Amino acid sequence: MTAIYKREMRSFFTTPIGYVFVAIYLAISGALFAATTLFSMSSSLTEYFSYMLFVYVILVPLLTMKSFSEERKTRTEQLLLTAPVTLPGMVAAKFLAALTLFASCQLVAALAFFILARYAQLKVAVIFGNLLALMLVGMAFIAVGLFVSALTENQLAAAVATVGILLLFLLIGYANQFINVYWIRFIFSCLSVWTRFQNFGQGVFDVAALFYYLSVTAVFLFLTVRIYDKRRYR
Amino acid sequence: MIKVEHLVKKYGNNYALGDVSFEIGEGEIVGLLGPNGAGKSTTMNILTGYLSATxxxxxxxxxSILDNPLEAKRLIGYLPEQPPVYPDMTVDEYLNFVYDLKRCELNREAHLNEIRGVVKLQDVRDRLIRNLSKGYRQRxxxxxxLIGDPKVIIFDEPTVGLDPKQILEVRNLVRSLGGKHTVILSTHILAEVQAVCERxxxxxxxxxxxxxKTDELARVMEENAHYRYNICGPRSEVLTALRGVRGxxxxECAGERDGEAYTYLLExxxxxxxxxxxFRVCAERGWQIIGAADAGGDLESIFIKLIDRANAPKTNAGNRARRAEGKR
Structure with missing residues (x-):
């Protein structure tokens, strides 16, 4: 498992993907931070955090699109699947690698908060709550991305489909404004990533949301394992 | 060492494998032979745990590879049809990765060095696999x-796409693995099996x-001998005379003409x-035999015959009966 993790981390930086991801992440995050706080004379990070969610919709697929699809295309998955490694181990290694890169970027981006702290009184709890929420959303998104990547051997298809699914997860809450049927609204709000994120933005530590994000992650990782398991039985 | 019992694999309604059983002893080199799409790769994919069996x-x-896949996979080294290499890694990085992946416990440097020596990779250690030729990628x-010194090594068509010199090298390598390792070699090239495999x-x-056994296959399959004769003389008369000979x-006349001689195929x-x-019949009539050669017994014809027989047992048996009758 550690072997796959290490290889995965390396492959981010032997291909342009890792560099593109880090560069775009930090650039957009920096621009958003400047625009929402420094330039608009505000010490509230709420806007920054909620915009970042939309950035993830574009960036996370970049990170996950080739995880499994490339292995399938180049047939290297045959090496992994015939090596003494369990399927959950293989999926976990890929997940942790993507999460490592993602989390490091967000932590580096968070250094910008110190600039703000020089000029304004920041509520530390709110910031940590928001960062934690971002991480959780990132985890869930990565799990979705890995799942889609395991479905196809075409990277581009994986990326586009992931963007679509993530947008749906994010925007499904908005649709509720136009729907009168109670049970549909209930289901939509259950699925909505956005609704749950709002609480963190107000500095409320929402245990239900924590479980929501963790279970979305777990479900999609489990489905990824199942896809591989099922493919053996074709 | 390897035991396969009543293996069945269904894809939808198609049987890729229908009740396959065989056993391979320790240190044996066995050729898995068959036309394309016969089920060779499926068999090997099941043996290596890549696919499951129905x-x-x-x-x-x-x-058991089905009940205890992790343990079984440790005992197997597998080269699939397409070498599973990462183009963005150098040869050394890749070998080290596989070493870690297989949780190998041998001394890293010594073991990898030995393998690099055996497959002659020392010169390309730091090259990206992307830039290597097909032959080197195969190596x-x-x-x-070979990493981890597995007891069983499975090669799926290891010489496809290699040049003749590389093919010889790979064959020698496979042969040298016998005894110490149990080797399964799949191929549709008969000469390869003949050259390398014991069974x-x-x-x-x-x-x-x-x-x-490789040399017994010919004997088992072929109780009758096939010859190709070149005989000078009038075609139909020669044929009638030949058919009258006891034994x-x-x-049949193959129709190829060589000067005044025709080619005849005899069983x-x-x-x-x-x-x-x-000889006597021809000599008595003044027909000169200017050539005679063994025309059967090579694996190629046995192979084709085997497959024909398996596919259409009735018609073939019928032919044989008819031939026997015609002779009488």
Whole structure:
């Protein structure tokens, strides 16, 4: 498992993907931070955090699109699947690698908060709550991305489909404004990533949301394992 | 070392494997032979745990690959049809990765050095696999299979796409692995099996149609001898005369003309007597035999015959009966 993790981390930086991801992440995050706080004379990070969610919709697929699809295309998955490694181990290694890169970027981006702290009184709890929420959303998104990547051997298809699914997860809450049927609204709000994120933005530590994000992650990782398991039985 | 019992694999409604059983002893080199799409790769994919079987049992070194895949996979080195190499890694990085992946416990430097020596990769250690030729990539694939010194090594068509010199090298390498390792080599190239393997398992349409020692396969399959004669003389008369000879089961004119001689294909019952009789018949009539050659017994024709027989047992048996009748 550690072997796959290490290889995965390396492959981010032997291909342009890792560099593109880090560069775009930090650039957009920096621009958003400047625009929402420094330039608009505000010490509230709420806007920054909620915009970042939309950035993830574009960036996370970049990170996950080739995880499994490339292995399938180049047939290297045959090496992994015939090596003494369990399927959950293989999926976990890929997940942790993507999460490592993602989390490091967000932590580096968070250094910008110190600039703000020089000029304004920041509520530390709110910031940590928001960062934690971002991480959780990132985890869930990565799990979705890995799942889609395991479905196809075409990277581009994986990326586009992931963007679509993530947008749906994010925007499904908005649709509720136009729907009168109670049970549909209930289901939509259950699925909505956005609704749950709002609480963190107000500095409320929402245990239900924590479980929501963790279970979305777990479900999609489990489905990824199942896809591989099922493919053996074709 | 390897035991496969009643293995069945269904894809939808198609049987890729229908009840395949065989056993391979320790240190044996066995050729898995069959036309394309016969079920060779499926068999190997099941043995290596890449695919699961619909029913049946497969075990390696006494460990069931279906019940205890992790243990079994440790005992196997596998080179799939397409070498599973990462183009963005250098050869050394890749070999180290596989070493870690297989949780190898041998001394890293010594073991990898030995393997690099065996497959002759020392010169390309720091090259990106992306930039290597097909032959070198194949060697990296072989090196990968050897890492961890597995008891069983499985090669799926290891010489496809290589030049003749590389083919010879790979064959020698495979042969040198025997004794210490149990080797399964799949191929549709007969010369390869003949050159390398001690035993042949012929598989076609998901069924095993022969499982014999390489040199015995010819004997088992071919109780009758096939000869190609070049005889000067009027074609139809020669043919009639040949068909009248005792011990000639079948004769036909291949139609190729060599000067005044025609080529005839004969199937003779065993022993040297029929050949003497053919000579006598021709000599008495003043027809010169200007050439005679063994036309059967090579794996190629046995192979084709085996597969024909398996596919259409009735028609073939019918032909044989008809031939025998015609002779009488």
């Amino acid at each position: 029913s049946g049992e497969a075990s390696v070194g006494g460990v 990296v694939g072989i090196a990968q299979a 042949i398992v012929v598989i076609d349409h998901g069924k095993i149609i022969a499982n014999e 000639v089961l079948y004769a 003779l019952s065993g022993g040297t007597e029929p050949r003497k009789a053919v």
